[in-house]
Amino acid sequence: MSTMTVPAQTDDVTEPAVPGLGSALRAECIKLFSVRSTWWTLGATVVLGAGLTVVLCAANAEWLASDSADESPGSFITWGMMIAQICAVVIGSLCVTSEYGTRMIQTTFAAVPSRGRVMLAKSVLVGGLMFVLGTVTALIGYVGGNHFLDAHGVGMPLEGDVLRSMYGSGLFLAGIALLSVAFGFLVRHTAGTITIVLAVVLILGNMVMMVPGAFGEWLGKLMPGNAGQAVATPVPFNPDLLAAWPGFAVFLIEVAATLFLAWVMLRRRDA
Template sequence: MTATLMESGAVVERTDVRRPGMAAVLRSEWLKLTTVRSTWWTLAATFVLGAGLTVLLCWANADWLASPDADESPGSFVTWGMMIAQITAVVLGALVVTTEYGTGMIRTTFAAVPARGRVLAAKSLVVVALLFVVGTVTALVGYVGGNYFLDREGIGLALEGDVLRAMYGSGLYLAGIGLFTVAVGFLLRHTAGTISIVLALMLILGNMVNLVPGEFGEWLTKLMPGNAGSAISTPVSFNPNLLEPWTGFAVFGLETAVLLLLAWVMVRRRDA
């Protein structure tokens, strides 16, 4: 980076001003994320919704799941709350980006870090890391609490195989949602618009495309971001027609990567 100074009427070029490295940008974004109350309120909501609703649903349905009339697997319920917790992941991913655009502080960020792609990468990494850890811990707490009621009915699930995969899969899915939302946030630069569009894609349109007839409708349903990515976060899906867990998550990852690439292009080209 070159700085220009005026000394005694002469223009002096300085070339000793360093651009912040990736480690410095990561520290900066981590401080921004962890020093505002909205982050902690959002993470608390993630835990309460993810773990609390799982325990509540397992307690309420344990008797029915143990009966011969049950048409659902207990595995469908041990991470049930994570379906609702994804809302908070969307909120966090949006706020990390759009708050700075709303206040105008993004201009300061880009002035300090002229390599704008580095800012996008740093915000993405801190969101992914935080949501993966919180999502995995939340899923484990929900499993322990919910499985207690299933065990009392003799239908408890061991923490192995698909159940174990669903624990860290819940963390991966929340991290993926956060990353997806970061990309949309950089594209829209508006908090309400970002949250509304991502929630619509994840929760509403994913169900509405079931109404599209024929094989095209079936594949459209499978490829919607929320449907493709969510299978990894549950041992047994409520919808058996979705893609396999790792296949679906790979599709979701590809969709997220395309959005991130588009966001990177737009961030470099547009004014802040």
């Protein structure tokens, strides 16, 4: 008579692999670059950042070379980057809020249970993208705008503060995009996130300067948009702002604090 053999049972159960940061980053790249709005926004960044710089330099080159000029050519050589920051706000916001709008964020958190890792992947992607794009855009604007400045004898060599403003423009756009990522996780709504960030960076930064006294003066200096933008221009239009690197340090602290708050709330709230 044959004997039935029962397979030995084992307690070893293979746990599914938890996606690492590299996998999360690849997934975020696919999601970000697979929609047309991303490409339109990136294109608008170059057009606004470089195009407006060239137009402003061409329109003001003759005046800047005259004795009546009361501004430095350095104030115009990255002028378009002040408008390009709007595109950085849009990219940072859409990277987060588009998933909340379609409820795909639940699938993302199911695939990558570590919410902090998802937030880090989005931040690395958006920050790195805007740094590279911002620097390249500033360089394109410099080459085009400086052509007209050179023609009137007020061109600026690519060194010192001018060189710093090129990669400084990339740093500033990266910081703005990261601020938008943070508010995206806090607000979870595209229009709301874009409105709040633009209000904080562009509107409140100018309004607080109307507060009288030393308090209003320092409040204006410490606003994120005012503190961060000095690193993106060789000569700021407002000489009362913080110097380039001290201002950018303040800006980084404000961005980091907002990201930390967003991380805490992301862990505590339901998707």
